[in-house]
Amino acid sequence: MSxxxxxxxxxxxxxxxxxxxxxxxxxxxxxxxxIEFDRRGDELxxxxxxxxxxxxxxxxxxLHGGVTAAFLEVSAIVELSxxxxxxxxxxxxxxxxxxxxxxxxxxxxxxxxxDYLRSGLPRDAYARARVxxxxxxxxxxxxxxxxxxxTRPFAQATGHxxxxxxxxxG
Numbered sequence: 001m002s003x004x005x006x007x008x009x010x011x012x013x014x015x016x017x018x019x020x021x022x023x024x025x026x027x028x029x030x031x032x033x034x035i036e037f038d039r040r041g042d043e044l045x046x047x048x049x050x051x052x053x054x055x056x057x058x059x060x061x062x063l064h065g066g067v068t069a070a071f072l073e074v075s076a077i078v079e080l081s082x083x084x085x086x087x088x089x090x091x092x093x094x095x096x097x098x099x100x101x102x103x104x105x106x107x108x109x110x111x112x113x114x115d116y117l118r119s120g121l122p123r124d125a126y127a128r129a130r131v132x133x134x135x136x137x138x139x140x141x142x143x144x145x146x147x148x149x150x151t152r153p154f155a156q157a158t159g160h161x162x163x164x165x166x167x168x169x170g
Contacts (some may be wrong), residue, residue: 012090019089020044022103023081027074033067035074042086046075046127048145055122063120068145072127072157073112076141079129080107080161105164107139112159120154123147137163 020039024030033054038045048054048071056064084104129143139161144153 015092016089019085019103020082023078023085026103027106029070030074030078033070033074035071037078042082044075044079044082044128046071046078046129048125048127050123050125060119061122063122063125065114065116068116068120068125068155069112069114069157071125072114072143072145072155073109073159075127075145076112076129076143076157076159077106077109077161079143080131080134080139080141083131083134084163107161107163110138110160110162112157114155114157116155118152118154120145121147125154126150135163139163 016039020037024035024037034049034051036047036049038047048067054063054067055061056067081104125145125147127143127145129141132140132142134140141159141161142156143159144156146153
């Protein structure tokens with residue numbers, strides 16, 4: 001009995017990247033803010049490239065608080081969705097070669113609490129989310145955002161989300 005030959009690493013990488021791209025490009029607000037995701041294996045780092053339109057107070061200048069909150073919330077939702085998709089992506093169960101790939105619905109925010117720790121400076125920002133609990137109906141996620149130094153976050157948040165029905169797609 002021979003073991004099946006493992007997939008080439010590029011095929012696996014392309015499938016992972018296609019799944020992440022399909023997840024992110026389906027949300028116009030993510031594109032408007034310019035949020036990108038850097039994927040290393042199953043770990044995601046959200047990246048908010050600096051843009052003048054993101055400034056709330058031009059006299060400081062500082063990132064708008066709503067932009068910061070949206071960046072944290074998007075990071076949490078994408079991390080939560082990615083953690084739900086990961087096993088299906090790895091198993092090749094999600095077909096992204098279709099013109100309109102069918103992905104599970106995104107989790108819905110129940111509540112989202114942001115702690116603004118310091119002003120977001122006019123430069124790129126990064127965020128990482130950690131799923132604290134994820135059940136069939138409910139999930140809890142913590143997320144931190146930083147700029148130059150990961151040990152000095154400028155904002156953090158905790159969110160609770162209603163999980164989508166696994167039978168509902170699109």
